[in-house]
Amino acid sequence: MTPALITVEQVRKTYSLGRTTVEALRGVDLRISGGEFVAITGPSGSGKSTLMHIIGCLDSPTSGAYWLDGQEVSRLRGTALARTRNRKVGFVFQNFNLLPRLDIVENVALPLRYRGGIRRRERHARAEAVLARLGLGERLRHKPDELSGGERQRVAIARSLVNDPAILLADEPTGNLDSKTSAEIMRVLRELHAAGHTLVIVTHDANVAAEAQRRIHIRDGRVANGEP
Amino acid sequence: MNLFEAIAAGLDEAREHRGRTILSLIGLTLGTASIVSTLALFGGSSQRTQDFLNEVGGAATVIVRNEWTGRVQLSPREAASPRLTFRDAEDLRDEAPSLRYISAARNWELLYEGPRHQFIGEVVGTLPAYMAINSIAPRRGRYLTELDIRERASVVVLGSSFADSLFGSTDLAIGRDLTIGGERFTVVGVLEPEYFSFAAWEGNAFEYRNLRAYIPLSTALKRFASDDQIGWLTLEALTPAAIVQAEKEVETVLLRRHRVRDFNFDRQSTDVQEGQRFMNLFNAIFLIVGIVSLFTGGIVITNILLSSVVERIREIGVRLALGASAFDIFAHFLVQSLVITALGGLAGTLLGTLLTTTVQAVMQLPAHVTPPIFLAGIGTATFVGLVAGLFPALRAARLDPVEALHYG
Numbered sequence: 001m002t003p004a005l006i007t008v009e010q011v012r013k014t015y016s017l018g019r020t021t022v023e024a025l026r027g028v029d030l031r032i033s034g035g036e037f038v039a040i041t042g043p044s045g046s047g048k049s050t051l052m053h054i055i056g057c058l059d060s061p062t063s064g065a066y067w068l069d070g071q072e073v074s075r076l077r078g079t080a081l082a083r084t085r086n087r088k089v090g091f092v093f094q095n096f097n098l099l100p101r102l103d104i105v106e107n108v109a110l111p112l113r114y115r116g117g118i119r120r121r122e123r124h125a126r127a128e129a130v131l132a133r134l135g136l137g138e139r140l141r142h143k144p145d146e147l148s149g150g151e152r153q154r155v156a157i158a159r160s161l162v163n164d165p166a167i168l169l170a171d172e173p174t175g176n177l178d179s180k181t182s183a184e185i186m187r188v189l190r191e192l193h194a195a196g197h198t199l200v201i202v203t204h205d206a207n208v209a210a211e212a213q214r215r216i217h218i219r220d221g222r223v224a225n226g227e228p
Numbered sequence: 229m230n231l232f233e234a235i236a237a238g239l240d241e242a243r244e245h246r247g248r249t250i251l252s253l254i255g256l257t258l259g260t261a262s263i264v265s266t267l268a269l270f271g272g273s274s275q276r277t278q279d280f281l282n283e284v285g286g287a288a289t290v291i292v293r294n295e296w297t298g299r300v301q302l303s304p305r306e307a308a309s310p311r312l313t314f315r316d317a318e319d320l321r322d323e324a325p326s327l328r329y330i331s332a333a334r335n336w337e338l339l340y341e342g343p344r345h346q347f348i349g350e351v352v353g354t355l356p357a358y359m360a361i362n363s364i365a366p367r368r369g370r371y372l373t374e375l376d377i378r379e380r381a382s383v384v385v386l387g388s389s390f391a392d393s394l395f396g397s398t399d400l401a402i403g404r405d406l407t408i409g410g411e412r413f414t415v416v417g418v419l420e421p422e423y424f425s426f427a428a429w430e431g432n433a434f435e436y437r438n439l440r441a442y443i444p445l446s447t448a449l450k451r452f453a454s455d456d457q458i459g460w461l462t463l464e465a466l467t468p469a470a471i472v473q474a475e476k477e478v479e480t481v482l483l484r485r486h487r488v489r490d491f492n493f494d495r496q497s498t499d500v501q502e503g504q505r506f507m508n509l510f511n512a513i514f515l516i517v518g519i520v521s522l523f524t525g526g527i528v529i530t531n532i533l534l535s536s537v538v539e540r541i542r543e544i545g546v547r548l549a550l551g552a553s554a555f556d557i558f559a560h561f562l563v564q565s566l567v568i569t570a571l572g573g574l575a576g577t578l579l580g581t582l583l584t585t586t587v588q589a590v591m592q593l594p595a596h597v598t599p600p601i602f603l604a605g606i607g608t609a610t611f612v613g614l615v616a617g618l619f620p621a622l623r624a625a626r627l628d629p630v631e632a633l634h635y636g
Contacts, residue, residue, distance in 0.1 A: 085548075
């Protein structure tokens with residue numbers, strides 16, 4: 001077995017809402033190898049979003065350990081966590097989350113800007129290269145609201161790739177798209193997987209989940225299908 | 229993210245919300261304008277005060293006067309004191325090394341009789357050093373000399389207004405005779421007319437100097453007095469710093485002769501500082517208005533930035549998800565605040581310069597917006613921006629990435 005890119009061990013996450021505490025994750029174990037295409041599924045309230053936030057370095061577990069690409073992320077906080085998120089994780093969101101005032105090159109170059117130490121010219125060159133790879137080389141100076149939904153999601157995918165991250169983390173990437181555009185985006189994601197990228201998709205769409213090599217089902221804060 | 233891009237982003241932000249930016253900057257701009265013009269006017273008036281001090285002999289000058297107790301019954305010692313005399317001046321010349329110039333004077337109100345007019349006016353019996361201390365200069369002829377003093381010469385140096393009214397003009401006065409208090413004097417010099425004004429609406433502060441005549445102190449005492457008492461001593465120390473030492477030396481000499489402290493010291497600078505006080509009050513009010521405007525301007529900016537943070541919580545969440553650190557977000561908002569307040573500061577400084585120029589032209593007040601004042605205006609505004617931006621920037625930086633991303 002290839003060494004795991006992602007290792008989650010007994011991760012718990014509790015939120016306190018006033019006097020009551022909510023256990024979103026109650027001891028999750030899972031391993032994802034480099035180059036895998038995994039779907040995380042589960043009903044709303046199952047804890048799959050919380051798991052995605054922890055895997056995406058947006059949040060830290062209350063207890064347990066999380067290793068990403070050889071680094072124990074569960075120990076990191078603040079700026080160190082932000083830096084890991086910047087370098088290792090590429091996010092694709094359901095509603096694209098492009099910044100409306102920036103053109104698409106600036107949007108795609110944003111992670112490079114926060115990485116620091118790269119000149120503006122170089123950042124834009126890299127962003128343009130990734131956009132060209134995703135078939136958007138013609139529309140570099142457009143603002144997001146001048147693009148179709150499918151194009152916007154491709155811009156978002158370009159942005160997630162620009163920093164050459166260890167994992168692509170997509171949260172309902174086709175949730176806001178019609179079926180034809182969804183198919184187009186899934187094709188893009190399949191191609192990225194074929195090119196060697198590690199993909200983790202969080203979805204409750206069975207069709208999308210079916211595309212993955214492996215499905216991890218979360219229910220009541222635990223992995224339900226029992227194959228870590 | 230480098231500074232240049234942060235500034236560009238701040239400018240974009242300001243451009244996008246133009247109306248809001250202008251509104252938020254009104255208070256700041258007016259406050260800065262007020263402070264800039266206050267500083268300029270203050271600087272101008274204190275420069276004017278310094279000029280005046282230099283004209284009247286500078287900060288190194290001290291006047292010694294007889295002290296009048298106001299009591300009818302003098303103590304035996306007081307009664308025995310010779311008061312200030314011509315001899316005091318001569319002793320000081322030998323025994324007060326910290327003095328550069330020593331002058332003594334006594335004045336009378338006497339009848340002047342010239343070819344054109346006669347009137348009662350002031351005549352001052354004094355010494356040659358008086359000219360140097362008060363930086364007065366003859367326009368025609370000469371001033372009093374040591375020889376005039378020694379020989380008790382019957383010569384007079386007229387103030388310019390007196391020369392005009394007695395003879396018709398300066399040129400006609402030189403070499404002519406007139407009588408003062410029934411005694412005949414020859415005009416050997418006429419002084420430059422003196423003019424000094426603190427502000428356009430105030431009259432000539434030196435007109436009294438044009439309305440008098442100077443004669444040798446020795447002559448004056450012989451003709452118009454039965455004693456050698458003088459009215460006052462005008463002394464100039466070597467430097468303004470030496471004035472305390474000089475006063476000490478003078479005190480020693482005078483106490484020895486008078487055996488009682490029946491004289492007092494009057495420093496020129498304290499008089500003028502009194503006059504400056506009114507101007508300072510005026511300036512303080514302007515300054516307070518400016519600071520209050522800046523303060524309220526700062527609060528407005530804080531509020532507007534806070535609403536801008538709330539509007540952009542989602543965007544902040546996205547930036548955090550893409551790897552922005554809390555510091556990046558903090559810097560983003562702080563720079564935005566600094567950029568707009570620096571703009572406001574620039575506008576305020578320009579407005580203040582305009583205001584100063586207007587006041588200067590209309591009221592004839594000396595005032596200049598110097599480069600340090602210009603920088604102080606922009607600097608103050610930027611400082612307000614720093615303080616005003618701190619809280620909103622901190623608030624933005626402390627957002628939780630997950631909550632921010634799913635906000636609204």
